[in-house]
Amino acid sequence: MARRVGSSTFEVAGGCAVSEQNAGSRKPKIIVDHLTKSYDGHIIAVDDINLSIDKGEYCILFGPSGVGKSTLMRHINYLIKPTKGDIVIDGKRLGEMKTKELLKQRSRIGMIFQEFNLVNRMSVIMNVMCGRLHYLNAWRSLTFSFTRDDHERAIDCLRRAGLHEEELYFRRADTLSGGQKQRVAIARMLIQEPEIILADEPIAALDVKNQHMILELIGDIARRDNITIVMTLHHLELAKKYASRIIGLSEGKVAFDGPGESLDEAAINRVFKMEDGKVVGTT
Amino acid sequence: MAKIFDISKIDLEGIELAIYVRRRVRTGYAILVAIVLAIVFYAAYYTNFNLAELERGSPHIWKLLGRMFPPDLEPLSEISGPLVETLQMALVGTTLPIPIAMFLAFYAATSTRRIHWLGNLVRVALNTLRTIPELLWAMILVSAVGLGTFPGTLALTLHSTGSMGKFFYETIEAVDEGILEAMKSTGANRLQIFFFGILPTILPNIMSVVLLYWDYNNRSATVLGLVGAGGIGFILTSAIAEFEYQQAITVLGVIVIILTVIDRTSAAARSRII
The missing domain is CATH 1.20.5 (Single alpha-helices involved in coiled-coils or other helix-helix interfaces)
Structure with missing residues (x-):
């Protein structure tokens, strides 16, 4: 029963997405418009970046650490507000939104993290249902009471994220393994019925086997519901394998932008500002 | 370093x-x-700390101790009322500050506050409440609202609010930034982030501190009677003032026993939480 209710909701969501695309509107999903972020007025993390990302693209932001990948990504759901420029999603500028609109926009952008960021002392299913907080009224928030529908959606999402043992759902989040935790985080993101997925080094804390499993899982989900992905990743091989588009950043600017196949040695050197052809940190 | x-x-x-x-x-x-x-x-x-002085005075100390024995058990008949009063003052003075301190901490913690100056103002207020000892609060409040347990309870509440508030906002600030970010990214509002992200994370610390202050407030409550703010302290003070040392030692004994029991209870409860 639970499964049927949950999955039908997702089919509706998926259906909508497809019909939108069929309408032939070639509008980009995300536009990064002259985005600049500086700290203390002089340290520039993101330097006048312009990007246009279409619906359903699997974008990987690639480059050495400290180059502004995470900062750029966090602008897309306005966890970080730009110093100059703006983010435009579906034609709407985030900078012009009121708090309420911004929260609504955020509720449709799922996000996963390197360290999973689950609430350790809460049960797995509660963690997943936190993805529905935007729809939870004040009284229910104060009494920690999610609806029956939220529970059904949570179980459905946990299954979609590959967690089938129901015994796990009521365990505390910190009792799970790394791979399981990331699956819970993915379920929390799925329950948001996201149009965009942001992923901040989602596999850096996982072993090799789990790395592939998680990236494949994210890819499958995104393909099925035509979700746009923006992911930061420092694994070159994995980026090439999974991404439909790689955006290489260097010192806060775009140094490469194109499909994985065209990311040749010259481009890599440009991203990493290397001259002897040796690339560090691209295992 | x-x-x-x-x-x-x-x-x-x-x-x-x-x-x-x-x-x-x-x-x-x-x-x-x-x-x-x-x-x-x-x-x-x-x-003028002087060990020789202490030795010279020691016969008097022994004499005083001698006058305390044998204990006069008479106060036991009238002690139960003020004793319960003391425990009640401590209970209210520990429970009431929890929501107040939590509310203020929400505005004071750098990770949850939205208005910078308001946060600093709250911090200064909490600091002031905490710096003034409860005995001093009791003296001030007795002259303001009169003798009795009310100024005593209020004194404990004010001091505990300051102390707990400071601890609460420091604990809130120690919550992993990533959890807050994850909550924020789902479109949750500030209240929801607090209830679902912060509260479950800091709950054990909060319970531990509350128990610690319950223990502490019981000890404080016993001396509030010195300034007329109710409780068992008043009986002790009047016994000493009337040179009824045999009665004083009985009251003191009861206080020590009760406080030891509370101390053990609080410690046992805290060790289970952590």
Whole structure:
């Protein structure tokens, strides 16, 4: 029963997405418009970046650490507000939104993290249902009471994220393994019925086997519901394998932008500002 | 920790360098201990702390102790009322500050506050509440609202609000930024982030601190009677004022027993939480 209710909701969501695309509107999903972020007025993390990302693209932001990948990504759901420029999603500028609109926009952008960021002392299913907080009224928030529908959606999402043992759902989040935790985080993101997925080094804390499993899982989900992905990743091989588009950043600017196949040695050197052809940190 | 001295400027290598650094550190500690001892001795001299004086006075101390025995059990009949009163004051004075301190901490913690100056204002307020000891609060409040348990409870509430508030906002600030970010990214509002992200994370710390302050407030409540703010302290003070030392020792004994029981209970409960 639970499964049927949950999955039908997702089919509706998926259906909508497809019909939108069929309408032939070639509008980009995300536009990064002259985005600049500086700290203390002089340290520039993101330097006048312009990007246009279409619906359903699997974008990987690639480059050495400290180059502004995470900062750029966090602008897309306005966890970080730009110093100059703006983010435009579906034609709407985030900078012009009121708090309420911004929260609504955020509720449709799922996000996963390197360290999973689950609430350790809460049960797995509660963690997943936190993805529905935007729809939870004040009284229910104060009494920690999610609806029956939220529970059904949570179980459905946990299954979609590959967690089938129901015994796990009521365990505390910190009792799970790394791979399981990331699956819970993915379920929390799925329950948001996201149009965009942001992923901040989602596999850096996982072993090799789990790395592939998680990236494949994210890819499958995104393909099925035509979700746009923006992911930061420092694994070159994995980026090439999974991404439909790689955006290489260097010192806060775009140094490469194109499909994985065209990311040749010259481009890599440009991203990493290397001259002897040796690339560090691209295992 | 700041760098004490710059290793790169020392013209030594390997084991020689290690020994040299070790010696420098040891000398540093020796100087530090010497300075602290000098200050302590100066303080003792200045405050006329004198062991000889203590010895000269010891017969009087023994005499006083002698006058306390055998204990007069008479106060036991009238002690139960004020004793329960004391425990009740401590209970209310510990429970009432929890929501107030939590509310204020939400505005004071850097990770949850939205208005910078308001947060600083709340911090100053909490600091003031905490700095003034509850006995002083009780004195002020007795002159404001009159004798009795009400100013006593209020004094405990004010002091505990300040102390708990400071602890709460520090605990909130220690919550992993990533959890807040994850909550925020789902479109949750500030209240929801607090209830679902922060509260479950800090709950054990909060319970531990509340128990600690319950224990502490029980001890404080016993002396509030000294300034007329209700509780068992009043009986103790009047017994001493009337030179009824045999009664005083009985009251003191009861206080020690009750406080020991509370101390053990609080400690046992806290060890289970952590």
